[in-house]
Amino acid sequence: MKLAFVVAFAVAFNANAEKKEEKISLASLLEEAKTNNPAVKAAYERWQSAEAKVSASRSWENPMVGIKNKKAESSGTEPAMKSEMLMVEQEIPFPGKISDEARMLHHEAKIAHEDYRARLLETEAQVKIRYHLLSWLASTADALKKDTDILEGIARVAQSRLSAGQSSADEALLAQAQLKMVENSVFEREQQKLIEEEELNALLGRKPGTRWGRFEAVPLRDLPVSVEELEKQARETNPMYLNTLHMQAHAAVMARRALLNFAPDFKVSYEREKFESGLPAETTIGAALRIPLWLWRPAGERKSAKAHQRQTQAESQSAQNDIFKTLYKEYTEVNLHRQLALNYSKEILPLAESALQIAQKNYETGRADFAKLTEAVRHLLEAQMKYYEELYHYGEHWAMLEVVAGKEIEGVKN
Numbered sequence: 001m002k003l004a005f006v007v008a009f010a011v012a013f014n015a016n017a018e019k020k021e022e023k024i025s026l027a028s029l030l031e032e033a034k035t036n037n038p039a040v041k042a043a044y045e046r047w048q049s050a051e052a053k054v055s056a057s058r059s060w061e062n063p064m065v066g067i068k069n070k071k072a073e074s075s076g077t078e079p080a081m082k083s084e085m086l087m088v089e090q091e092i093p094f095p096g097k098i099s100d101e102a103r104m105l106h107h108e109a110k111i112a113h114e115d116y117r118a119r120l121l122e123t124e125a126q127v128k129i130r131y132h133l134l135s136w137l138a139s140t141a142d143a144l145k146k147d148t149d150i151l152e153g154i155a156r157v158a159q160s161r162l163s164a165g166q167s168s169a170d171e172a173l174l175a176q177a178q179l180k181m182v183e184n185s186v187f188e189r190e191q192q193k194l195i196e197e198e199e200l201n202a203l204l205g206r207k208p209g210t211r212w213g214r215f216e217a218v219p220l221r222d223l224p225v226s227v228e229e230l231e232k233q234a235r236e237t238n239p240m241y242l243n244t245l246h247m248q249a250h251a252a253v254m255a256r257r258a259l260l261n262f263a264p265d266f267k268v269s270y271e272r273e274k275f276e277s278g279l280p281a282e283t284t285i286g287a288a289l290r291i292p293l294w295l296w297r298p299a300g301e302r303k304s305a306k307a308h309q310r311q312t313q314a315e316s317q318s319a320q321n322d323i324f325k326t327l328y329k330e331y332t333e334v335n336l337h338r339q340l341a342l343n344y345s346k347e348i349l350p351l352a353e354s355a356l357q358i359a360q361k362n363y364e365t366g367r368a369d370f371a372k373l374t375e376a377v378r379h380l381l382e383a384q385m386k387y388y389e390e391l392y393h394y395g396e397h398w399a400m401l402e403v404v405a406g407k408e409i410e411g412v413k414n
């Protein structure tokens with residue numbers, strides 16, 4: 001059997017096999033992750049909990065309400081006396097204390113919201129990366145299966161040449177050894193696919209053991225925006241960047257609130273006593289101050305708050321530096337792997353395929369030895385594996401770039 005026919009048959013067979021598999025939509029997986037991922041749901045509820053605390057913090061503490069029954073025994077000429085007393089006490093913080101505490105909680109709610117967005121973006125990126133990885137495993141397994149068909153044809157030709165006395169036994173044995181190695185690689189990828197499917201199941205909140213169909217290959221696209229435009233976008237939508245701003249604002253309010261610890265708090269009271277003996281009721285209204293007499297306590301709190309503010313500013317600057325360093329790095333990685341994938345698809349793979357076809361013809365006609373033929377097969381296999389690897393890394397870094405940008409790249413210019 002001619003090897004060229006074997007190659008053509010292998011390509012046609014695998015193309016038909018791919019059509020029969022159900023293709024999985026990435027968009028549907030992202031929507032499922034948003035709804036069902038446990039970590040995303042937990043982050044959402046933390047945000048809702050933080051939001052609810054803001055309105056609750058704007059009110060005073062509950063007043064103290066009490067009733068007293070008073071009885072005085074008779075003595076000498078004084079008759080017994082009974083009375084009832086109603087008491088109400090309310091503590092009132094110094095103006096600004098409650099509003100500052102509410103502002104701090106407001107910023108904490110904003111931080112919780114950005115944490116939720118960050119968790120959602122990271123989860124979506126992990127789903128995309130897992131999708132691209134499963135696509136890579138399927139594509140490389142298909143390529144290896146095609147090479148298996150080619151090697152089977154080579155093994156048959158080598159066996160025929162051995163029977164005809166045109167080659168030595170080592171050619172047939174080497175062909176069989178290479179065939180088994182490729183079959184092992186196919187098996188390895190099939191098992192790795194099962195492992196990665198469990199990672200995807202966990203991200204989607206699905207039961208273990210859910211099996212999937214065909215994952216589409218990554219489309220090679222140009223980045224629609226410059227890195228400078230992405231940096232501007234990140235300052236508006238990156239949740240970690242926005243969190244640094246909220247944390248600085250929170251620390252500034254905390255420092256101002258600590259200064260108010262030097263101010264007194266107030267307490268007002270109302271008492272009304274009624275007598276059974278017919279005496280007129282008595283009403284007492286009082287006011288008091290809670291004075292921060294031990295000044296070293298508010299002084300220490302103020303010093304601590306100012307140090308926390310400086311710490312937050314430094315940490316925020318460090319986080320912002322990391323964000324933009326990562327953005328420029330991921331932008332470069334996307335362009336790098338895109339170009340490498342294009343080089344393999346447009347130049348290296350066609351050359352490797354042509355070299356294999358020539359080696360096949362030369363081997364069949366006796367103009368080339370077996371070593372050159374197997375070397376041509378190996379070069380084609382390596383080129384195929386590198387091409388799909390570059391495709392995977394391209395999709396991986398695109399997903400990570402979207403995390404740093406704070407939204408999908410396609411929508412950046414909108």
